[in-house]
Amino acid sequence: MAIKVGCLFLLLLPLLSLSWADEITCLKTVSSCSQCMLSGPQCVWCTAPNFKRRCNTLSGLQKAGCDASHMYNPQGSVHVTRNDSSNEPTTGTLFLQPQQVTLHLRPGVSQSFPLYITVARNQRTPQLNMDTSLMPAEVNITFSNIRHGNMIVEVNVEASNCHKTSDNSTQDSTGPSFVHITPRGFLQSLKLEIILDCECDCKGNREENSPSCDGHGDLVCGSCECYQPYSGQHCQINVGSNFNRDDKTCRQGPNAPLCSNRGTCVDGECLCHSQENPNERYRGMFCECSNFDCPFHNNRYYTTICPYGCKSESLNTFHFLFRICGGHGSCECGQCICDNDWTGEDCSCTLDTTSCMASNQQLCNNQGLCQCGSCRCDPPYAGPTCESCPTCLGPCQTHAECVDCRVFGTGPKKDRCQDECNYLIVTKVGSKTYIDAPCKMKSREDSCYFYFSISQDREGIHCTAAAMKECP
Template structure:
């Protein structure tokens, strides 16, 4: 007996505790369009969008109300008791966006400040030197401006449940952004030629990346597989040399720290020894996990673009595969490298899962580039769908295209922007942006492509809290909104407004054993939370006395059954097991019923008139006057409007339809149906354009299959023909009914277009309306055009020939005139050449006297 009594006491105590499950659909249905009415505690009220709570003691109205709708309640509640917290937003840090790069002044000649790009354990990482020294020659005397790519950087937000708030932030793609590239290579025997080619291309890789950024650091690591069966042969000899000229097998080895001094990269790659394993998949996931989580050992810098190039010609082992080798301990996601860079837990814990790789890469802002051979590219492209911010590229068999592949994938990464967040499942975030659209049209997207240096993108993050977490410590959360693979973020300090201060000890409106609660309950925000064995609005009812009275009414009390936790349907107050229904502002509106389940105002409306003005609302249902029927009393009960005029038999809808709400709904026969106001028109057999074409051709245009008028008239009697100048489809007839016309078009051998329409008239007679004249294309005389073109060509040729002759004649005459002029001006006779000398010489002796 005591056990039963205790169970009943607990049940009734829980029943009359003023706690309501706001997700109950029945309470929402019974309270109409106002979701606040059913909320009976302050925290439930403010967790409902737009609702306010009045915490005044002895308040007679609904405490939870809509301020903009229930203005009377809002006016009656004193301001100091009105609990309606607003969403609050403020910007905590907001540095201006900068592209970075070098600016005049300062003392650095290409160096990077350690506070911006991280602390390093050796000097080779702390300054920009080595193979890149030439690239900074033009920046002497300048200092580097740190890049700020996202703004603002930190905000504070207080948010009510299910009320979305939008935060606007900007992203600017920086120039000359530092890049960390860690090359993680499969060094099984099959990758030996790839290793050689990579060492040969090391200088080209550095040169190529130096064109992208002046601050480039490079690191190197290798992997094989777990040194246990069945992945690696454990025969003692094979453990020393698994293949000819091979080193002992290992899981993962970190070879070279990330460093801007890249000159040693080629030598380290060239000197790295290959090893061997048994199965086809490799232990690359172990290597990726260690290369990411061992931040200090690898040397990842703070504010850089982090790339991890994963090079292999095989598949991968993932979580669960370790059981084949007897390894059942899950991967813990922690760093386990010894002083020599070897992964110490390779044979102690399982491979990471894909989701672990995805999470750890995103948490550390690392983009993975899967550089794999052709036979593996398909599976790694599928892997990119599960590892956010990763890209897959096809590697040649000897890795000769690795430089181009890295450059192409880096360009794809740097020109694409995708937003992500670290918020919990209780928070819903949607992103909106116009990206680079010049029209600035916002669309819901978290990704923008086609960015260039200096591109500024504006995003809007819509943040909404779906529900208050059960753990109160989760009501305050700090999460980041950041681009994938970029180590900059917008930090959001979110506080969920899930309860009221007056529900906690120390607040003036929190009173234990309050006199307002008959001394048997705690007053919280103006309402009583009763102690065990007491219930009622003011805890005035003693459940033990109520049970001892011999009444069995306690079985139901103020709820119709045990499927609801809402007293009095959320529209009244339960007073010792009896519902006292709420009063409405409008005295004509009444809430009634044993459980306040009925009212006279929540019935169907027609044109905003309750029950169409033709009935009364009784418990949510319209009770119509005698002349009206229907759910909203909008249909006349008389069927006289469905009887065709002149009909004496009183048949509704001509016997071919049903009278519904004073109008005929005609029957359908297959794809045909009766028509007309009273379904008086029988269904007409469908006629197609093909059936009418021959008749229209012969009757209107005197062409077609029917050769003479007599034959045409004998076959074409099914319709009335009308000849018009133009055809307009869907005209109206005299009865003001819209008729459904069908347009028919056909063409003859001259491409002339013939058109007509047909339709049934008011008496179901077929009418054909045909265009008087066909529409024929303009005739083109092809022979004339050809002859004209030929003639024009001949005439143009003759004209050009004559022009050439004229110009030649003029030129010749001018040359001849110039020749004549020069001949007339000559100083010697035309028959004597002044420079000619005879071949013989004549001499005279002056002393010769001729004797």
């Protein structure tokens, strides 16, 4: 497989998993650290016991109060495992440093390192092509040539997912996989050992018979792994027990359905039913809450992911991104909890007013209201920012009578000038030659012409007027 230094090399990826290029948010319903890691490169897992939403972005966990010491957020690593030195190579050969590198890759997070290529001084060094041995389908390698002569080549490696290397492979792509990088025409090569970080290292910190799990399970990465026949968030339910307490404890009220018709009452506690879609869940003491019975916005489409394989081969190549609450919030117990800068029953209303800003830096030209990112203009104003008004008077006609009374004390508003025209900030100049694009208006009282211009800023409406009229 040939790759030219300085050129981007990109493998075509099979559509076996959701690409990191797609819009991804941290899944709120994952039950394990490993599922959280696979839901997106920006996702972090909180290992603190009894933490409600463990899988979130770094900022989300910080806001929720997860201490930094409990945050599991691997970003991969580069470790040089062989880096022998050598004298200058002879003609026809070259020398590579390092000779072997071990990479730990978290899907979606790239790792880079320099590859030093030394050639004999009397040997010409045209731009090299780089050959690679067969790579796992989910691994991409990019090269860039930083310096010619004794060259330094930047090697960038990234994995897209954690699926197996091929359909008939029995080796999980967590690794290790080995790839050789060889300058074309030479024998020396760099050996890459690639290990995908698809399982959480915090699993090694297992607390057996943990009190947090009621002594009936192990605490792993902050979550309980229950021993049989126990179940529940804290392994507090003996599923195999034939003794059932009064099922009143499984009802919200005297006549309420058992476990809201969404679960089974076991030993006086509700075990909520599982859904066909693993991302959809019931929860709560009475299974009264769900993360999917919330309003959808206009762009409704549903998730159908086949984590354990679909019956139809065609479904394996399609992914339907789960959208709910307009794609701008989470569904909590039948209500949308909107992200920052979004509101409304279905989180479809943005609080961002950028699209409502008129050219004068006023929201909706101060002639309407900005609602959900769109202007609702007061008649007769129209347009995206309420700056269009075909039937409105222009600024010259609108302000002429106030300019006449404020500057010259004449005109039809001279007797009520203080009440109706005090809004003008007036500046007088010697003549119309000092005014850019002046308005020329005729006074009704003396038939004389006067000249002025109008501008507006945050301070108000400004009038620059010539101090003298022109009379016929």
